[in-house]
Amino acid sequence: QDQPALLTRSDVKTFFHEFGHALHAILGATQMASFSGTNVKSDFVEMPSQMLEEWLYDPVILKKVSKHYKTGAQIPDDQIASIIALKNYNSGNFVQGQAFYALISLDVHGDYRGKSPKEIYDQLYRTYRSHITYMPEDAMYASFGHLTGYAAKYYGYLWSKVFALDLFDTIKQHGLLDPAIGKRYVTTVLAPGGSVDPNQLLQNFLGRSPSDRPFLKDLGL
Numbered sequence: 001q002d003q004p005a006l007l008t009r010s011d012v013k014t015f016f017h018e019f020g021h022a023l024h025a026i027l028g029a030t031q032m033a034s035f036s037g038t039n040v041k042s043d044f045v046e047m048p049s050q051m052l053e054e055w056l057y058d059p060v061i062l063k064k065v066s067k068h069y070k071t072g073a074q075i076p077d078d079q080i081a082s083i084i085a086l087k088n089y090n091s092g093n094f095v096q097g098q099a100f101y102a103l104i105s106l107d108v109h110g111d112y113r114g115k116s117p118k119e120i121y122d123q124l125y126r127t128y129r130s131h132i133t134y135m136p137e138d139a140m141y142a143s144f145g146h147l148t149g150y151a152a153k154y155y156g157y158l159w160s161k162v163f164a165l166d167l168f169d170t171i172k173q174h175g176l177l178d179p180a181i182g183k184r185y186v187t188t189v190l191a192p193g194g195s196v197d198p199n200q201l202l203q204n205f206l207g208r209s210p211s212d213r214p215f216l217k218d219l220g221l
Contacts, residue, residue: 004069009083012065013056020049029191036193043156044198048190050157051164057087058176088220095158095219100128102155104141109152117141162215163202169214170206 007015021038024045028037038045055061059080066075107120121141125134141147146154167185174181188204202210 006069009056013053016052016056017049020052021045023052024048024190024193027186027190028193030193030195032195035195037190038193040194041198042150042153043159044163046157046160047164047167047198050161051168054165054168055176057084058172059084061176088218091219096128098158099155100124101144101146102158103128104144105147105150105154106152108141108147162212163198163210165214165218166210166212167202167205 025037028035028039030036033039056065059077062080062083063074067073103124104121107124108117112120118139118141121139122134122136125138150156167189171178171181171185185205189201192201196204199210
């Protein structure tokens, strides 16, 4: 067709994210189904999905997943360089925003002596986002879907991302398409699912305690 439904890079990133969840579920290998795949502690469930997003910042992978629908040409090197260069653009605001959302989820589900979600939101916004103009009519919390699905555990996104970047950094050192490191990841992290504590899963794969250095480096620090 002359006008196919093309995916933006953001769409592909979402696909990779959700495919990370799918792999976690498909490759689960526990004796009890209730411990299989994504049936892990909820503040660890976003680790595999967020790690898979990182593949889309690798030049080799970007070449493999891109093709112009008319010419068949892969994404140009200069565009790849721009994507990588812009990776940590606005990273400080992003992390602060994620921490802000985490605080909303924690406080809304905490003991706030009858405070309304609006009062909680306003107080947190004025405290942690004072550098951004406050709009009194803002009611972002009303469309914050994760407040129900994740309850007080929205912090798991940022928490899991630290681990995701540590694992990705280790895998990248071996080669993103190296079968051996891929198999090790599957057998030590994905296959055990919730049958092993996440801290132990990380230790088993990394051969050491997790580090936040790759996360901080990714922010440009």
